[in-house]
Amino acid sequence: MVLLKMKFPFQKRVRLAQGLWLLSWVAMFSGAITFTMGAFLKTELHRRSEVMHSMDIHIVPNLLMAVGLASVGINIFAGKVCQDSLDPSRFPRWKTFLPPFFCFSVFLTSLLLVAMILSFALQPSLEESLKIGLKNGIRFYKDTDTPGRCFQKETIDRLQIEFQCCGNTDYRDWFEVQWISNRYLDFTSKEVKDRVRSNVDGRYLLDGVPFSCCNPASPRPCIQYSLRDNSVHYNYEYQTEELNLYSRGCRQALVSYYMGLMNTIGPCVLFDFLLQMAILVSLRYLQTAMEGVIGQEDVEIETDGYILEKGVKETLLETKEKVKKLLQFAQVGDASATTTDAQPEEEKPATA
Amino acid sequence: MVVGKMKLTFQKRVKLAQGLWMLSWFATLGGAVTFALGCFLKTELRRRGEVMDNTDIHCVPNTLMIVGLASMGINYFASRICQDALDPGRFPRWKTFLKPFYGCSVFFTTLMLISVILSYIMKGSLETSLKIGLKNGIRFYKDTDTPGRCFQKQTIDRLQMEFQCCGNSNYRDWFEVQWISNRYLDFSSKEVKDRIKSNVDGRYLIDSVPFSCCNPSSPRPCIQYRITNNTAHYNYEHQTDELNLFIHGCREALVNYYMGLMNAIGAVVLSVFLLQCSVLASVRLLQTSMEAVAGQENVEVDSEGYLLEKGVKETFMEYVDPVLKLLWLNEVTPAEAKAEAGTS
Numbered sequence: 001m002v003l004l005k006m007k008f009p010f011q012k013r014v015r016l017a018q019g020l021w022l023l024s025w026v027a028m029f030s031g032a033i034t035f036t037m038g039a040f041l042k043t044e045l046h047r048r049s050e051v052m053h054s055m056d057i058h059i060v061p062n063l064l065m066a067v068g069l070a071s072v073g074i075n076i077f078a079g080k081v082c083q084d085s086l087d088p089s090r091f092p093r094w095k096t097f098l099p100p101f102f103c104f105s106v107f108l109t110s111l112l113l114v115a116m117i118l119s120f121a122l123q124p125s126l127e128e129s130l131k132i133g134l135k136n137g138i139r140f141y142k143d144t145d146t147p148g149r150c151f152q153k154e155t156i157d158r159l160q161i162e163f164q165c166c167g168n169t170d171y172r173d174w175f176e177v178q179w180i181s182n183r184y185l186d187f188t189s190k191e192v193k194d195r196v197r198s199n200v201d202g203r204y205l206l207d208g209v210p211f212s213c214c215n216p217a218s219p220r221p222c223i224q225y226s227l228r229d230n231s232v233h234y235n236y237e238y239q240t241e242e243l244n245l246y247s248r249g250c251r252q253a254l255v256s257y258y259m260g261l262m263n264t265i266g267p268c269v270l271f272d273f274l275l276q277m278a279i280l281v282s283l284r285y286l287q288t289a290m291e292g293v294i295g296q297e298d299v300e301i302e303t304d305g306y307i308l309e310k311g312v313k314e315t316l317l318e319t320k321e322k323v324k325k326l327l328q329f330a331q332v333g334d335a336s337a338t339t340t341d342a343q344p345e346e347e348k349p350a351t352a
Numbered sequence: 353m354v355v356g357k358m359k360l361t362f363q364k365r366v367k368l369a370q371g372l373w374m375l376s377w378f379a380t381l382g383g384a385v386t387f388a389l390g391c392f393l394k395t396e397l398r399r400r401g402e403v404m405d406n407t408d409i410h411c412v413p414n415t416l417m418i419v420g421l422a423s424m425g426i427n428y429f430a431s432r433i434c435q436d437a438l439d440p441g442r443f444p445r446w447k448t449f450l451k452p453f454y455g456c457s458v459f460f461t462t463l464m465l466i467s468v469i470l471s472y473i474m475k476g477s478l479e480t481s482l483k484i485g486l487k488n489g490i491r492f493y494k495d496t497d498t499p500g501r502c503f504q505k506q507t508i509d510r511l512q513m514e515f516q517c518c519g520n521s522n523y524r525d526w527f528e529v530q531w532i533s534n535r536y537l538d539f540s541s542k543e544v545k546d547r548i549k550s551n552v553d554g555r556y557l558i559d560s561v562p563f564s565c566c567n568p569s570s571p572r573p574c575i576q577y578r579i580t581n582n583t584a585h586y587n588y589e590h591q592t593d594e595l596n597l598f599i600h601g602c603r604e605a606l607v608n609y610y611m612g613l614m615n616a617i618g619a620v621v622l623s624v625f626l627l628q629c630s631v632l633a634s635v636r637l638l639q640t641s642m643e644a645v646a647g648q649e650n651v652e653v654d655s656e657g658y659l660l661e662k663g664v665k666e667t668f669m670e671y672v673d674p675v676l677k678l679l680w681l682n683e684v685t686p687a688e689a690k691a692e693a694g695t696s
Contacts, residue, residue, distance in 0.1 A: 144571035154569050211566040234536055234537060
């Protein structure tokens with residue numbers, strides 16, 4: 001039972017070949033764009049890698065780049081094949097290449113869909129990675145004299161200013177860590193001693209945030225210290241007033257940013273996928289239609305084109321058998337070496 | 353005295369026409385690039401228009417845009433002329449057109465050069481404009497409840513963060529204005545009353561700066577209040593320590609930014625100018641060499657091309673005379689009218 005048989009008169013074959021040649025150039029261009037978008041996404045993820053704990057999310061741009069490059073190659077090959085397809089003398093040399101080419105291309109093209117699905121599936125992993133990364137960044141904010149951590153302050157400050165966010169989940173994350181280094185604390189003062197004694201670990205905790213949490217859009221000069229103390233500031237009630245800090249957390253801001261990026265890239269990748277599948281289907285039709293012409297005297301006859309000669313199930317069984325045979329040949333090669341040793345022993349009892 | 357005389361064989365004329373056609377398309381592209389650069393510069397100047405007192409500096413991008421458009425037109429005509437140049441039948445129809453064409457082209461090409469020179473001359477004006485604009489911005493920083501000035505705070509804050517600068521000349525400019533609004537001052541407190549009494553105008557002046565002056569690269573959490581008071585902060589001496597504020601003033605930062613932009617644009621515009629000059633010189637050579645051939649039976653003879661038939665001064669007077677005559681005519685007519693009125 002042939003799958004999706006179509007009749008192809010000579011004119012239709014010619015049109016198919018020409019259209020396919022043009023389409024393969026468009027798809028090559030689209031593959032290059034996919035590669036560029038993958039490279040851009042990777043650069044953006046790399047820029048903020050200091051606040052990310054794991055690199056799991058990098059699989060999405062890596063897949064996009066690999067498939068983009070491969071699709072450029074696939075489409076060049078497809079263009080060459082359909083250039084030769086209308087010449088019955090040049091077409092047969094592609095015969096052996098085409099079946100593995102189709103399997104390989106379908107596999108690679110489906111990787112595009114996998115990349116798109118992964119970009120949504122990996123969102124929790126990205127969020128977790130950012131949660132841990134930001135937690136560490138906030139914890140090591142004060143360690144500007146420790147090698148390896150001395151840039152955490154600048155990284156977190158610039159991140160909060162650029163993404164207009166404060167802290168991990170919100171500004172209260174800064175209340176739970178000591179973000180002012182001991183170098184700048186006067187341990188003889190009563191206030192410092194009280195604060196350090198007030199918690200088990202002996203950390204200087206205060207209800208203040210760094211300056212990078214300040215919102216320029218607020219009408220009031222920034223209140224960043226003694227946030228919970230209404231009496232310190234004139235005309236200020238922290239429970240009711242809108243604070244002049246950034247209200248959202250940096251984790252949420254970064255996740256929104258990256259999801260927005262991937263949502264923009266998604267439709268372009270989907271378009272590339274559909275284009276690529278259309279090319280592969282058309283190339284298959286062209287190949288099968290041309291195979292009907294090979295060996296005939298009159299090239300202008302009508303032929304049948306199809307996607308699969310037998311049904312899907314039967315084709316799968318056939319390929320399974322082929323692969324088994326290939327494996328058996330490899331096994332028989334070993335087995336025949338062992339049987340030649342065993343045979344003289346078998347013959348010996350027979351002769352004896 | 354002929355200027356720039358050259359012998360041109362037939363082959364050379366053909367090559368000149370072909371080369372000129374290509375060159376004129378490049379020059380059209382150059383004109384488009386000049387126009388785009390003018391638009392970009394104007395957009396950048398407008399973005400910071402709130403901290404500029406006057407718009408004098410806008411004459412530079414305006415000139416660039418006009419010159420860019422004009423240059424596209426000039427080069428389009430140049431390519432049409434050289435397309436027709438090798439055909440003696442079609443070439444004469446451009447004859448009357450050429451003199452005004454040269455006049456306009458030379459004018460606009462000099463304007464291109466003038467715009468580059470202007471961008472350096474206007475630096476002083478830009479600096480003064482920024483000085484006044486920033487002074488006003490800092491003065492009205494606190495007026496977030498006054499209509500028309502309510503965005504000054506946000507503008508100045510974002511400017512300082514983006515250009516990594518503080519104040520007009522430096523951070524001390526903030527010590528001389530009251531940048532905290534009276535709405536947020538407790539007038540019953542002793543400290544506020546003391547500070548207000550300490551100066552003639554009754555302003556609340558402090559040795560502090562807004563948060564947007566803070567430098568993220570500094571290893572220490574930002575010290576923005578009581579900057580000159582060493583005892584207020586532990587392990588701090590404001591005379592010797594490197595402050596964790598931005599050290600440049602915003603005026604200097606903005607002037608450097610715009611001068612950098614105009615230097616880059618100036619380099620590109622100069623190369624477009626040279627391209628344009630070569631196009632015009634080639635059109636002139638082609639025209640004069642073709643005129644020597646016109647009317648002859650054998651078109652493939654050698655001919656002479658030149659840039660100017662007479663000397664530079666005489667040619668300049670030739671072009672300027674008709675314009676002056678037009679102006680003098682206008683002056684002569686009122687005098688004649690007066691004479692007529694006098695006689696009648």
